[in-house]
Amino acid sequence: MADKDDSAAALIERARKAATRAYAPYSGFSVGCAIEAEDGSIATGSNMENACYRLGTCAEISALTSAQQAFGLSKIRRIAVAGGHLGDDGMLVGAQAVTPCGGCRQAIAEASDLADHDIQVISxxxxxxxxxxxxxxALLPASFGPKNLKDADG
Ligand SMILES: [Zn+2]
Known part of the structure; x- marks a missing residue:
């Protein structure tokens, strides 16, 4: 593993485990996300697809929703994402690191703005x-966020 940080490895394992609970019958691509709070609490989520394809939900959004419920978006320290397919033993396999999609980057950036600090993303x-x-x-430079709404009417 390229990352020698044991705590990061533990967070990645939580993301991999969350992926095994994904509902991804159409793409066969299971993604898990584990979000760590400043106090060490962890919230997880996985992707959830739908027969109406466009209604699918990303693992990161699922985990961000859980994080908001568990400890609040402003308390997020770092996020781990892992994706692939389930092997014969039910464990997640796949060789390519998975980065958050553009939409999820936007949602993570909102949490970063609320936390008033950058958020580490482990793919x-x-x-x-x-x-x-x-x-x-780094993943979403010059992002649009709450600060950009200062000129809104109201
Ligand atoms: Zn996404």
């Missing part, structure tokens, strides 16, 4: 062996 492959660590500010 892992399904097998957890390939890891890329960056931040939401």
């Amino acid at each position: 892992a492959s399904g097998d957890g062996e390939t890891v890329s660590t960056t931040t939401i500010a």
Whole structure:
């Protein structure tokens, strides 16, 4: 594993485990997300597809919703994402690190704005062996956020 941070490895394992509970019968691509709060609490989520394809929900959005319920978006310290498909043993496999989609980057950026600090984003492959660590500010530079609504009427 490229990342030698044991606590990051534990968070990645939580994301991989969450992916095993994804509902992804159409794409066969299961994604899990684990969000860590400043106090070490963890909220997880996975993607959920629908026969009406466009209604699918990303793992990150699912986990962000859980995080808001558990400890609040403003308390988020870092986020781990892992994706792939389920192997014969039911475990997540796959070699490519999964980064949050554009929409999820926007949602993570909103949490970063609320927290008033950058949020670390750990992207892992399904097998957890390939890891890329960056931040939401790097993934979504010059982002649109609450500050951009200052000129709204009302
Ligand atoms: Zn997404």
